[in-house]
Amino acid sequence: MKIIVPMAGRGSRLRPHSLTVPKPLIPVAGQPIVHRLVKDIAKVLRQPIEEIAFVLGDPAFFGDEVVESLTELAQDLGAKSSIYRQDQPLGTGHAIMSAKPSLSGPAVIAYADTLIRAEFDLDPVADSVIWTKRVNNPEAYGVVKLDDNENIVELVEKPESFVSDQAVIGIYYFKDVAVLKEKLQEVLDENVMNGGEYQINDGIKRMMADGRVFKTGTVDEWMDCGNKNVTLETNTKMLGFLTSDNEEQLVHDSVVLENSNIIEPCFIGAGTVLRNTSVGPNVSIGKDCIIEDSSVKNSLIQNQTTIKNANLDEAMIGSYVKYNGDFAKISIGDYSILE
Known part of the structure; x- marks a missing residue:
């Protein structure tokens, strides 16, 4: 299993705290956001992690200290660390393709601006699992549309009428991520852009059109770290969880x-x-x-x-x-x- 972590953004909503430290490296409840995220994903997967690939931005900002921290994180999980650079901010699909050499075999892709609490098994029949959280206001999120077999058949951004209450949180499992790579390469080659960017959803939709089976993996908690107020809320929640778990001093x-x-x-x-x-x-x-x-x-x-x-x-x-x-x-x- 591999974990691919696109984290090249500058985190402007969390300024001034992200002016000198990349947002995913800002500690919450004693550990950097990306460290907690990767460790929690590893717990859910319950299988050895072979490689963790990090997609970083400008080396002037994501410098040697960042690389050292991420390398140490991977080593702590017994995994190889791979560092890639996204040279232009051209969207989620472009960020994933920046790690092209690592896009093979089973993999989880996770965007490093959120924390989770989850306990579920990956569906063995699924070609992909999109992690979701049930929300009270689905019209504010991108959500999944399900068929009668609980397969995901469509991704709908901020639906005006009810589609489902399962919001996409930015964590995905692929039985073979090379299939996504193939579809995203088509997106790049055909210059298919939304909002001036190449999006992961366009690759996923092409996989769905080919009949690939997508299932949901619903998390218990989805905690944002996008701005100061929600980061403080996440810090409070994490401290409560850590106290209950009694696993960390x-x-x-x-x-x-x-x-x-x-x-x-x-x-x-x-x-x-x-x-x-x-x-x-x-x-x-x-x-x-x-x-x-x-x-x-x-x-x-x-x-x-x-x-x-x-x-x-x-x-x-x-x-x-x-x-x-x-x-x-x-x-x-x-x-x-x-x-």
Whole structure:
């Protein structure tokens, strides 16, 4: 089994946090988004992962540190790491074809801006499985249309009338991804574009037209990381799941508490110091931070940041930040927000 991860986008909706760190590498509940996504997919598949292929953008932004992090992720799962570059932002289908040498055999394609919780078996008769989530407002999503045998027969984008309540979440399984490669090559050769881009759906529709069997794999939770507010919601949900699973240590042994308390669930990284501070619930703090004389809840703070005299709720703060709630002299970069 292979996992193909297109992640070349700049994550503009998550600025300023994605200005210096690619969005899929931003930690949520203590781990980068793409790390959690790939590990959760591996759990669902329950079979050895042979290769993980990552499709990155400009090397000036997706540089050596990004490649090193992704290589380590693949190695942790016992898989080969392959790095490809999408040289132009020409859509989901173009991104997949940027990894053309890896497009053979069984594979999962997963776009790295979402997290999941799921427990299901891949249908053995299916040529492909499109992962979906039941939603209350299907008119806001791309959804699948099913026939009487529960086969997917059509993909419908933001339907005006009811088609189904199963929204496509951007994760796909192919029994042989080479078939998708063949169809996407046709799309590229014929210059079939939607919205000025080559889309994965155009390759999938050609597979359906050839009689390939598509089934759904419905996830229990689908958590977005597209902007600040939904990322904080995802952080809260993930902390709850991790606390229930009890599989990860959420507060590192080296955390220093000085007249401070932690209200679970929280993630607090190595070397962080809390002085005269209350943290939680639903807070993730990275490593080597110092937080003094503050209250922090429902927030996400990255690494090596210093916070003093603050009362934070629903805050998202990056790395290497110095924030004093009693500020007078400040230096704030582009796209920053103080509310």
